[in-house]
Amino acid sequence: MGQMEIRIILDRAEPPAGRLRVVPDPGHCRAGQDEEIRFTGWLGLLRALYEVTGGPGAGSVPVP
């Protein structure tokens, strides 16, 4: 996996809540990369990260 820039915008810090999106790389544009994923809690943040990175826990993004 190459480098990827992820931007996390926090509406609240603890437990965290906000949005996450991959910053589009002009050279390697992939479909869906400009979509924001909302998350709540550390669990939500981790799972959102897995979603965009295709990590081991990737699946549906939790929104409690």
Place this chain on the structure above:
Amino acid sequence: MGTLAPVPGIRGRAAEIAVLGDAVDRVVSGRPAVVLIEGEAGIGKTRLLAGVLEDARGRGMQVASGRAEELERTRPFGLVATAFGCVRSSPDPRRAAIAALLATRGGDRGPITVTSDPGLRFRAVDAFADLAEELALAGPLVIGVDDLQWADPSSLLTLAAVSRRLAYLPVALIGCLRPSPRIPELDRLAGLLLDAGGRILAVRGLTERAVAELVAEAVAAVPGPGLLAGISGAAGNPLFVTELLGALAQEGAIETAGGRAEVAEVTLPPTLRLTILRRLSFLSEDTLQALRAASILGSSFTVTELSVTMARPALELSVVLAEGIAGRVLEEYGAVIRFRHDLIRDAIYEDLPLSVRRGLHREAGQRLAQTGAPALQVAEQFARGAGQGDAEAIGWLTRAAREAAARSPDIAASLLERAAGLMAPADPGRDRLLAERASSLMVSGRNADALAACRSLLDRDLDPQVDGPVRICLGRALLAQGQVRDALQELEQAGSSPALPGAERAAAWAWAGFARMSLGDLDGAAASAEQARSAAASAGDHLTVSVAMTTLARVSESRGHLRDALQITDEAVHLADESPGRLGHRYPIRATRGHILIELGRPEEARSALGVGMRISEESGVRWPLSIYQVFLALERFITGEWDDAIAELEASFELADEIGSTYNHVFAHGILSLISLHRNDLSRAEEAAGAAARDLAGWGSGYRTTWAAWPRALILEAGGELGQALATMTGAWDMCARLGLALDYPAVGADLVRLALASGDMGRARDASAAVTEVAARNEVPWMTGAALRCRGLIEDDAEILQAAAGACAGGSRPLGLALACEDAGAAFARQGRLDRARPLLDQALGIYERLGAARDLARAEATLREAGIRRGRRGTRGRPQIGWASLTPAEHAVAGLVAEGLSNPQIGERLYISRRTVQTHLAHMFAKLDIATRAQLAVDVTRHRGSDPADTADSAGG
């Protein structure tokens, strides 16, 4: 989920396991053991406890185990009910009966009032202690309780009672607790257990070596330096270590090659909570949602509860939860599912935003309420989901408080506080709830908190309907603390409030009467009590009728009209017998009746009345009068010459008084102890007890107990050669009695006052005292009083014949000390006249009695009289008991020992002998010290060995 290591075995805890093994070994050898395992969350306390319990089971011992839960802190007796398996469906009738008792609905019929009944709570405590004792008598028992920091106050109280009761039985009490949070009840329990020889087992982080072993076992390979360096961030906390390993394994970060496990790069989360969440993040979303909902329910839950709160079919949830169980997030525990560790539940719970948590709690509360869940469970959910002014939450908390009030008034107080906290300060209902809270605090024995709560309420302008009950509550709390004058002021103010309902007003008057009696204001006490009796009878308040009539009886008794007093108590007992639920007996009428019978010289009847009254108090769970009964039983034992047994009763009463925070009658108790010690020539103990009596008296304000502080003090001063001060002390008390009309004390102390007055040359004082004693004696025609009156006269007139007549009168009664003193005086008088043939038998009789009583001081004095008169002592009677060995046991101790050998429990022995369980316990403690043994089993062996060789062994047990 990725590959997870199996749960590793316990590592690096050899020292801790040895301590716990010793505890079990002690129990196997018939002795008790207490260990408190203390350490931070995740440090391995639960696993140590599980290990020792497994060991105990493996050795065929009985095990009672339970775990307290954070969200169940308001469930009265929750922990102990779980530990002892007390459910309605239990095949064991004892356990089922306790469950039925706990299911009794308490205070949901209305507000908690100042007459709320704490009886149910203490009945439950006693029932648990009885069960534990019966189990322990059948064989070794290990009680294991986890997470004591979350235990409800009633469970902690029960564990304290159990530990006291089981001091000589093969029982281990092993509890786990975190250093925080600590509620006062837990501190009290811990203090009590440690004072009784328990030990703290502090569990700290694992050593590096133990961590390496644990990691090696989990990854099934030798951990490399990188892995160990990363794991070192867990500071030796085993849960942290395993959670970290789990997270790393799931991320595929651990590479194993050539039997060595290593991580390429360690990027560890900063905290255990994040580590746990990191591991959980690999679960499916469906399972995570279920875990979030479950975390709202607490550390454990049933599938049904989760199904209700999530509105999802139970079958569907079972499948979802299976993933959590497989991933070692949850575990099955009997009928419930629980988070593998509280910290796992906390991590999930705290990862929910506050607003979401509140919403989920509220929703859970609503759904649980719809299914008819217990009010406490519903209220807990509503309370956690509530915002300011949430009427639904306030309503549920109030309902739950009233339901809990009878079983656990302190939980009721806490729920009411939370309800009031949700109300706006201007809400008119808030003060009412706070007033109820104050009542609960007082009933639970938290007097200082009750006082503060009442005072805080009274600082503002209260609704008159609230003001009265709060003042009554304040008055009673002040009375319990011995601040009688302040109490009286509040009670009178409450009684004069026109807004107060009839029954409450009657209660205010009745307690005001009680306060006046304590201050020695007999006329005022009688007036208040009459007023209260009439109002309470009209209002149908049977308890208040008993309070008022008992005060009237005490007034008559104190004035020296014993038969009138007895008649009043007869009527009061009759009314209480007829009252619904025998409510009138919740006040200790029979204590007063027993005291009157003692004064009337009818000790057997007194003992029976006191025993029955104490039994009723125990059965109804009203504990505060128990120490009063014990003090009067001690008085009876003192007067009838069983001084060791009197001391046992006194010690039991002091212990109970400390436990329930009631110092009522302490002056009396210390006075008796001081007198016994003085007669036995133990001047330092006499001095100490007299000092305690004086301090207690100062707390209560001068009143009708003055004599019991002054009398021993005067005799101690006399013993020290300070005759003038002795007389001054005695006359001070006497004059106060005269001023207040407390004539009952005259016959008891009159002869000593006459003696001191004559020795000081104050014939006028001697004659006045003698006249007063004669008047009371003539009114009551009781042998010991007649004897006292004759003795006073004989001393003043130095008339040996009158003194012998005094001895003759005393011989018709049951007060050996009084008889011996009269004999000694008569013998000395005859000796002074040179009539040695008359002197000798009298002095011999006195000496014999002194020897039997162990009254060393009196014995020495009487022997000196003999020597001075040149009389050789006649045939010696039975010498006093030795200090140690079988022959040192008192009649009551013999009776207790015999019943122990028959396998009876303390409550059963108490029931047979008309003494309290505590007194049985005190007798056991004395016997164990005298016989140098440590268990009931050894005592039973001793009884068998001596059976038949000592006539005392075959004495009628009930004869005491």
